[in-house]
Amino acid sequence: MALSAEQRDFAGRLGHDFARPDLLQSALTHGSVASTVRSDNQRLEFLGDRVLGLVMAEALLNADGAASEGVLAPRFNALVRKETCAEVAREIGLGDVLRLGRSEMLSGGRRKEALLGDAMEAVIAAVYVDAGLGAAREMVLRLWGARITSVKDDARDPKTALQEWAQARRMAPPRYQMLDRTGPDHAPVFTIRVVLDNGATETAEARTKRQAEQAAAEALLTRVEADRHD
Template identity: 50%
Template sequence: MARGKPDLAALEGRVGHEFTDRDLLRWALTHVSAAPRRPDSYERLEFLGDRVLGLAVAHMIYESYPAESEGELSRRLAALVRKETCAEVAELWGVGPYMRLGEGEAQTGGRKKRAILGDICEAIIGAVFLDGGTAAAERVVRAAFGPKMREAGRNLRDAKTALQEWAQARRLAPPRYRLVARSGPDHAPSFELAVEIEGFEGATGAGSSKRAAEQAAAAAFMAREGVEE
């Protein structure tokens, strides 16, 4: 191991997959700011990993909750595959020291940004799928997301709905969502939105779609204000 470079074997151990092709793992850890060309960043693996994650989690909750309706399963799925949960998993894996960021992104705290952490989690899952196939990816997902599924009180409602109900219960005007920034190419955009409720400080969230960013903003607002989901 070269001095100053973290050992990928330790990360593989926490993820639960030993890569045959470690370049896939390095690719999954490369932010666009550190890539010589955009296709060399993790974005394509993130695209793949998002779909692999959705299928693996759907299979897991389908088996775990045989008496639940489609609507209940859908709420569990949405709670588990959202960016916030993916970011939590990336933090548990300890991906921070391994992330390949451009100098500017690194200096502005990129290793702790929830949106980037969530993206890298999905990219790693995509890399595992390419390296080891469906069974390997499902093992990784079940090991990482199974405990999240079993957490007591895990939110089964989407954050926007929960925040709107909270505001209505207090006779407040409905939450307003405002686009703060948009970046990235048309095929892989990134959005930052703010949620505002009169009388409260706003909160922001980021995501690969406006809807995802709204959910992240609503979740951030509730976490700060101590709102029960």
């Protein structure tokens, strides 16, 4: 089946001319609209996650020949996590061409981080199956761009960093409490509080629980580190 005009434009943004258009169509098809004649992107997502991991591991080794595994691992995790995949997906307008069922469309599926991240991985796999690792590598490196060289030396996610901070001081792991959820289903706002054993606490809001937890952890880690240096 030939690509639609919107799908051809999207393929242009990817920089790839598909010999098998059906691969891109499958990559853009969410399970909510799949059928016996229209496969969804779950299998491609599974493969794309592994292709992305290989490309990023290779790129990080090439970018820093002296970095240890302990330094490379958090950088790797920062580059392949769902949030980063979704960020790249937004930059190339992937949500605009996702094929979704009615319920997902009504609930704002085109903006959901999980759906975008999964679809981005599926698109990577579609290019890999269509033209091989070289083509997939070229596309990923171009789309991820400066993220690869600018990823922080300490790229641990804030929740991990805060937990390690607490463990180093013989504290229990940080506790996360959801204080509120507001807004419509397609654009919720979560308010999360994080608390340490010593009573230190911070609160943050974000569009997903994970993002709110990360933001709260980052704010609290920044504060306790600043207090330590005062």
